[in-house]
Amino acid sequence: MKELITSLISDAVARARLSGDLASDQAPFTVERPGDSSHGDMATNAALVMAKAERKAPRAVAEIIARYIEPRADVEEVKVAGPGFINFRMAASYWHSEIRRALAAGPSFWCSDLGRGRRVQVEFLSANPTGPLTVGHGRNAVLGDTLARLYEATGHQVTREYYFNNGGRQMRLLGESVRARYLEELGRAVAFPEEGYQGEYIREIALGLVQRHEAALAEEPSLEPFRAAAEERIFGEIRATCEHLRVGFDVYTNELDLIRAGKVDKVLAALEGRGLVARYDGATWLRGEPLGLPKDLVLLRSGPDREPTYRTTDIAYYIDKLSRGFDLVVGVFGADHIAEHQGVVAALRALGHDTACLRTVIYQFVTLMRGGEKVKMSTRKATYVTLEELLDEVGPDVARFFFLFRKSDTHLDFDLDLAKTQAPENPVFYVQYAHARLESVLREAAKAGLAVPADLAAVDLALLSAEELAIARRVLGFPEVVGEALDALEPHRIPFALLELAGEFHRYYNKPANRIIGSDRELSRVRLVWARLVKGCIARGLELIGVNAPERM
RNA sequence: GCGCCGGUAGCUCAGCGGAAAGAGCGCAAGCCUGCGGAGCUUGAGGUCGCGGGUUCGAGUCCCGCCCGGCGCACCA
DSSP states (O other): OHHHHHHHHHHHHHHHHHTTSOOSOOOOOOEEOOSSGGGOSEEEOHHHHHHHHHTSOHHHHHHHHHHHSOOOTTEEEEEEETTTEEEEEEOHHHHHHHHHHHHHHGGGGGOOOTTTTOEEEEEOOOOOTTSOOBHHHHHHHHHHHHHHHHHHHTTOEEEEEEEEOOSSHHHHHHHHHHHHHHHHHTTOOOOOOTTOOOOHHHHHHHHHHHHHHTTTTTTOOOSHHHHHHHHHHHHHHHHHHHHHTTOOOSEEEEHHHHHHTTHHHHHHHHHHHTTOEEEETTEEEEOSGGGTOSSOEEEEOSSTTOOBOHHHHHHHHHHHHHTTTOSEEEEEEEGGGHHHHHHHHHHHHHTTOOOTTEEEEEEOOEEEEETTEEOOOOSSSTTOOBHHHHHHHHHHHHHHHHHHSSOTTSOEEEEHHHHTOOSTTSHHHHHHHHHHHHHHHHHHHHHTTOOOOSOGGGSOGGGSOHHHHHHHHHHHTHHHHHHHHHHTTOTTHHHHHHHHHHHHHHHHHTSGGGOSSOSOHHHHHHHHHHHHHHHHHHHHHHHHTTOOOOSOO
């Protein structure tokens, strides 16, 4: 439709110029779906952008262009409006053929081949296995997984990847914490490591080691058994929580493997070779100045172990990613990681890597609200809420919807009271209810011996009302919403679009005149076809964000 | 101090440079012989943080300022 209108306008402008009614060159104009549907199906600003060069009032230019637009059967109305927009209204017959096309295509109508098989990697969550997932991780996981779903639905080949640090200081501290608890359980007095992990889960891991090995590890010189036990146990819990949230990964990459494969050493050598490394204060530094960074950044810590910082392995990880031939590499990060990521990208550029394929989605923090008050999140206090606890409380449908129901770069207040409400003010139930209602209607129809006609040629779509057509237009535009959400990397547009569609449907459904199953069988059959179309769109939309579309509630 | 992100109705938030600024909640007043009322209708409620600029046109883009969040670790 957009292409059609664009060419109609271009042709009209060209012909107006030929006959001398317009003097200036064609300026770049836009063709858009107006926000207000009473303005028609498509609108262009062509006259507005040309007005100055034409030295005429925008409306006058619009009138000229409109006069030259070739009449067509599927364009019902061309109208100049407002400050000089040209509005187009498509004929009902156009929408009828679109509805037929959508129904004939079935579920594939909601997908597209926009991606043409391009390979996309989405790296997300990437929480280190030092403790249970938090509510903030939930936002990350749902954003990343939903982006992946959107890419899949638009013909991309997607790899979901989870990267984690298991070789650094934090994991060492974790291992030391486990060892300390282990020795405590054996009745030995030990000093708990400074900055160690206090959580109760550490003691559980230690207890597991006591059960398995009894006192055999008491004199163990290496930290490795403790560290590995902690990683294994915590990672198992992370995976379980992800499953609960309907999030999965294709590839797990970790820091230790990169180090063992020598990839971190290679990065250091490459940086050294380009004169980007400095040594002072006992540490090895990445020079900030040549990279346009405000200061130097540590690559290797001082001290006997010369441990690489997370930053150094991050650079190695990104080089590894870039070498794998993805067309697009998307990362999902919390706001607190922005500066760090910029440092990594700067280093990649300095090493001569092409970073044009990198995209980032940054999200702000999540606050849980209960009873109108912020739930204080503190590791020390008992008020800490894990993602698993949140999921137990509200379930994956609500959690996913709520995490997506904000633009990612705004702060998210997660209202637990609203989340648990099974009433229309809860947007998740509002949308799911629209689906369940449609499902119920189709069930009722089947009971009444009214099948949805398989042969679309057998129904007369002209029987659809203006209200039904309006809803159908919104539904038919859904693939565009998906495309736009992906272009902007803004998955929140999907739940918002679903909420609007559900609202329009509920309003329609509530009017007695709109009974889908009625005494007029011909009319009922058309409405059933329409109902199936609307239901299909809601179901698909929910699937895209990983929320169930229930048949009954 | 520097960087990133926010500031839109009482609250929580949508809003691709376009037409008279939207939704939900809350508030006020209504609608149940009905394919699911887990729903719907109507109303009140706004200096789009402030001040400049760009533009035919700015909530949207640019600059400055104010307020809030986050970062500016040899933590990730």
